[in-house]
Amino acid sequence: AQSVTQLDSQVPVFEEAPVELRCNYSSSVSVYLFWYVQYPNQGLQLLLKYLSGSTLVKGINGFEAEFNKSQTSFHLRKPSVHISDTAEYFCAVRNSGGYQKVTFGTGTKLQVIP
Amino acid sequence: EADIYQTPRYLVIGTGKKITLECSQTMGHDKMYWYQQDPGMELHLIHYSYGVNSTEKGDLSSESTVSRIRTEHFPLTLESARPSHTSQYLCASSDERGGAGTEAFFGQGTRLTVV
Numbered sequence: 001a002q003s004v005t006q007l008d009s010q011v012p013v014f015e016e017a018p019v020e021l022r023c024n025y026s027s028s029v030s031v032y033l034f035w036y037v038q039y040p041n042q043g044l045q046l047l048l049k050y051l052s053g054s055t056l057v058k059g060i061n062g063f064e065a066e067f068n069k070s071q072t073s074f075h076l077r078k079p080s081v082h083i084s085d086t087a088e089y090f091c092a093v094r095n096s097g098g099y100q101k102v103t104f105g106t107g108t109k110l111q112v113i114p
Numbered sequence: 115e116a117d118i119y120q121t122p123r124y125l126v127i128g129t130g131k132k133i134t135l136e137c138s139q140t141m142g143h144d145k146m147y148w149y150q151q152d153p154g155m156e157l158h159l160i161h162y163s164y165g166v167n168s169t170e171k172g173d174l175s176s177e178s179t180v181s182r183i184r185t186e187h188f189p190l191t192l193e194s195a196r197p198s199h200t201s202q203y204l205c206a207s208s209d210e211r212g213g214a215g216t217e218a219f220f221g222q223g224t225r226l227t228v229v
């Protein structure tokens with residue numbers, strides 16, 4: 001079975017400060033990893049994904065994430081946040097083969113403080 | 115650009131009523147999903163479909179039912195709504211021909227309140 005842990009339910013950060021949203025996963029097989037963003041009263045939108053290759057993945061809106069296989073982590077980072085980044089962020093994992101179930105984390109609410 | 119639509123966006127309905135939440139996508143995706151989202155909880159998959167005439171139950175048991183008569187349409191029905199059904203319902207689709215690395219595209223959600 002696979003699982004995703006987002007340790008922080010809420011992360012407040014001042015505008016223009018850097019932020020890191022943590023995601024750890026567990027799986028017995030190789031996985032694909034995703035970060036989605038959900039703005040208030042909206043559906044989820046893909047920020048970035050890791051399939052293979054370079055462990056540093058760049059996404060939309062200046063976000064990036066680094067896949068660390070030894071630590072089974074896929075933390076999301078942005079060097080300087082903007083008010084418009086206030087949203088909920090979901091990490092997701094999917095097995096790369098077999099029954100390709102997607103498992104989502106519980107989400108991290110990023111609140112950018114002006 | 116993702117084109118997946120859910121209606122209504124918000125619905126307040128009385129206990130015992132029958133409701134249908136609509137979901138349509140114009141991307142020709144074969145796989146479609148319904149998720150239930152509650153505050154502070156992970157998204158729970160309640161139904162999915164591989165294509166026309168294919169429907170499967172997800173990980174979270176749900177009293178709702180779904181149908182997939184057309185590729186683009188994946189409605190969810192509750193025969194008799196109860197307050198425990200109050201939640202946000204998210205519809206999504208993906209093009210599985212791209213493999214497991216393909217992301218899902220989500221609708222804006224329907225927030226259902228049963229009073």
